[in-house]
Amino acid sequence: MEKKKFYSIGEIADKTGVSIRTLHYYDDIGLLTPAKDESSGHRKYSEDDIMKLQKIISYKFIGFSLEQIKEILSEQKFNMNLVDSLMMQKKLFEKEKKRIETSISAIDRAIKIIHEHGEIDSVVLMSLIRSMQTEDKQREWLESYFDKDVVDMIYVQTEGEMQKLDNVFIDFTKRVKELVGSPVDSPEVINLIEEYMKSTLSLFDDNFMETLATQTGNLDEINYDELEKLAPTPFSKEEEEWLNKAMEYYIEQSNFGEN
Amino acid sequence: MEKKKFYSIGEIADKTGVSIRTLHYYDDIGLLTPAKDESSGHRKYSEDDIMKLQKIISYKFIGFSLEQIKEILSEQKFNMNLVDSLMMQKKLFEKEKKRIETSISAIDRAIKIIHEHGEIDSVVLMSLIRSMQTEDKQREWLESYFDKDVVDMIYVQTEGEMQKLDNVFIDFTKRVKELVGSPVDSPEVINLIEEYMKSTLSLFDDNFMETLATQTGNLDEINYDELEKLAPTPFSKEEEEWLNKAMEYYIEQSNFGEN
DNA sequence: TATAAAGCCTAACGTAACTGTAGGTTCAAG
DNA sequence: CTTGAACCTACAGTTACGTTAGGCTTTATA
Numbered sequence: 194m195e196k197k198k199f200y201s202i203g204e205i206a207d208k209t210g211v212s213i214r215t216l217h218y219y220d221d222i223g224l225l226t227p228a229k230d231e232s233s234g235h236r237k238y239s240e241d242d243i244m245k246l247q248k249i250i251s252y253k254f255i256g257f258s259l260e261q262i263k264e265i266l267s268e269q270k271f272n273m274n275l276v277d278s279l280m281m282q283k284k285l286f287e288k289e290k291k292r293i294e295t296s297i298s299a300i301d302r303a304i305k306i307i308h309e310h311g312e313i314d315s316v317v318l319m320s321l322i323r324s325m326q327t328e329d330k331q332r333e334w335l336e337s338y339f340d341k342d343v344v345d346m347i348y349v350q351t352e353g354e355m356q357k358l359d360n361v362f363i364d365f366t367k368r369v370k371e372l373v374g375s376p377v378d379s380p381e382v383i384n385l386i387e388e389y390m391k392s393t394l395s396l397f398d399d400n401f402m403e404t405l406a407t408q409t410g411n412l413d414e415i416n417y418d419e420l421e422k423l424a425p426t427p428f429s430k431e432e433e434e435w436l437n438k439a440m441e442y443y444i445e446q447s448n449f450g451e452n
Numbered sequence: 453m454e455k456k457k458f459y460s461i462g463e464i465a466d467k468t469g470v471s472i473r474t475l476h477y478y479d480d481i482g483l484l485t486p487a488k489d490e491s492s493g494h495r496k497y498s499e500d501d502i503m504k505l506q507k508i509i510s511y512k513f514i515g516f517s518l519e520q521i522k523e524i525l526s527e528q529k530f531n532m533n534l535v536d537s538l539m540m541q542k543k544l545f546e547k548e549k550k551r552i553e554t555s556i557s558a559i560d561r562a563i564k565i566i567h568e569h570g571e572i573d574s575v576v577l578m579s580l581i582r583s584m585q586t587e588d589k590q591r592e593w594l595e596s597y598f599d600k601d602v603v604d605m606i607y608v609q610t611e612g613e614m615q616k617l618d619n620v621f622i623d624f625t626k627r628v629k630e631l632v633g634s635p636v637d638s639p640e641v642i643n644l645i646e647e648y649m650k651s652t653l654s655l656f657d658d659n660f661m662e663t664l665a666t667q668t669g670n671l672d673e674i675n676y677d678e679l680e681k682l683a684p685t686p687f688s689k690e691e692e693e694w695l696n697k698a699m700e701y702y703i704e705q706s707n708f709g710e711n
Numbered sequence: 712t713a714t715a716a717a718g719c720c721t722a723a724c725g726t727a728a729c730t731g732t733a734g735g736t737t738c739a740a741g
Numbered sequence: 742c743t744t745g746a747a748c749c750t751a752c753a754g755t756t757a758c759g760t761t762a763g764g765c766t767t768t769a770t771a
Contacts, residue, residue: 208681235719240689244575247684251578254585255559276566283559286552293549300514300542307535319510326513422467425506430499492737
């Protein structure tokens, strides 16, 4: 004589931490369908139901959808398939983890920048964040023009270097937005660009500059549209055009790359 | 005379990687509402719209909801508030990251177990996973009965130890399910329990055992219901009762703890 | 024993951030 | 002039529930 004990939905909710509504829902979609008391219509959960629910919770934790869980639970074979699914789930999780990690460091970077600069143009901030977000694709893009080790050299930076670069970049954009429109041969403009180049390049050693020079061949063929998608500039069209001219002028003047 | 250039929705989608449908959606909810060509009704995006979209993408990446983004973009103050929000987002991300990490190691553990044992009772597998999932709460529970350092000792295990424990545990459950119902004084049963205890306890050193002994005072007052919620057993009621009796018998027989 | 409170029921709507589809209009090229 | 690509609106669907609303049942208390 087995006296089967049943539990009410509230008890199950307490026991497992799954809400009543969720249990209703699982019943609705046929995932966990307990017996019902004939007269009252109240659900009554058996020990088996509880075990099944534990499995459901576990599979959910591992990342399966309720639809998938339904399948898994109904299959007897169970095994072959499961390992594959587990590995897939793992890959998905690892991707997500990576995404979260970049998001976290983007946040850190943003916070630091705000602290350092106080009120900051959101456009600039965004362009930095966006460029982190697409770093992988930026690398790919760069690697289609330069050797991998050159690209690595560009990206291998310490925390401190990066922060320094951020600051330089932000100051630079600020000045650009102030000076836009003024004659490209004015001392301020020349000074601005000179300062910026020096600060930026100072982070790379001579070795790098040489390597870069040997590979800077057919720059005319570069696909700039692609790049724009990956790292939007914090400048308006107008600012950008002005900046280009200023750069050109500066390079001509200082016969950069000749000697 | 400024010649304003506009872009079609398709061009924007190409430029930014955001789908046309999503751009429609952003328009619908009033997040990004480009001008429209009077006659055709086609959306036309300005440079400003593109910048705004870049910001939207960035804020999304950092974890804000579209609703929040709408607010952020409409505010001029922008600054004070933003840093706080960023820190909050960071915390959320860090929580999520932790969750993912446990999920990943749960998967690893499950895969190893399946490889090791081939066909394995899913109930057992689930109970292991579930217990990882609730490890934090389990610790809390334990710490309400033992000192923190004792609890730490229980949980500090190397990869290898953990795997060994998993295997021991799984073999144990298998045997229990085979032997359930047989007399608790039979040699097989005694042997089973002896083996299990030895394997389990062998992982802890004497120091630990002593500490544990001094603290094992009022075990009667333990709140088992709480525990059940955190670490469901892989046994049915029947199996569990039988196992309890077998344990009691074994402990009496072997005058465990008296010495 | 009456009644209140707690617990349970179904049914329907709401959520976030989209994706998909149907049926129709506009634009660009040959 | 036609054809195909690009665009439009409008509606439905997705996941895994949360949140009511309105009405039974069961349990505890006066």
